[in-house]
Amino acid sequence: MNKTSKMVLLAIMLSFSLVLYYIENMLPPINLIAPGAKLGLSNIISLTCLYVFGFKEAFVILFMRIFLSSTFYGGISTFMYSISGGILSIIAMGILKKLDLKSVSMIGISVVGALFFNVGQLLVASFMISNTKIFYYLPYMSFISIATGIFIGITSQFLTEHLKKIIKKN
Structure with missing residues (x-):
């Protein structure tokens, strides 16, 4: 894939x-177990x-999405x-993928990513309220993270397979 095609595809991915x-x-948020939880x-x-x-491209897309979405909607x-x-x-997720463990699928990596996302959010929350007891909330958040991580992993696996086929053709 040439640089222009790659850049266009990455821009489309950012848009998606x-x-x-x-x-x-x-x-609506998933308030059954963890208030404010999202998919x-x-x-x-x-x-x-x-x-x-x-990793590098995924990191850039992630950062740009967070920056733009926070600017527009948050x-x-x-x-x-x-x-x-x-x-x-x-x-x-990048470290786990790089380890290339045969026993950990894309779905497992997605679940780990979801769990670490929650840890990052709780780190900021504990800093903002100056109280580490907020981490008692982690088990509740983790329950939702496992379910959403599985969903995200299955969907990403499907999308990745089809995207790689499209890239091969071009």
Whole structure:
């Protein structure tokens, strides 16, 4: 794939990520177990980019999505929570992918990413309220993260397979 095609495809991936973020914000939160929980639909694109393009490109797409979505739909607190969770998530997924463990699928990597996203958010929350007891909330958040991580992983696996076929043809 030449540089121009790659850049256009990455721009499209960023656009898809922003659209998924917007759609998710229109959906009601998953308040059954963890108030404020979301599906993390835009993470489909982050995980797919990690597998199709690599860590550096996935990191850039993640950062740009968080920056733009926070600018349009959130604020500084949205940015702080999202960037801390996003960076921890993409680093954890990148390391796990690089280890190339045969026993850990894309779905498993997605679950790990979801869990680390929560850890990043709680780190910011504990800093903002100056109380580490907020981490008692982690088991509840983790329950939702496992379910959403599986969903995101399955969806990303499907998208990655088809995207790689399209890239091969061109």
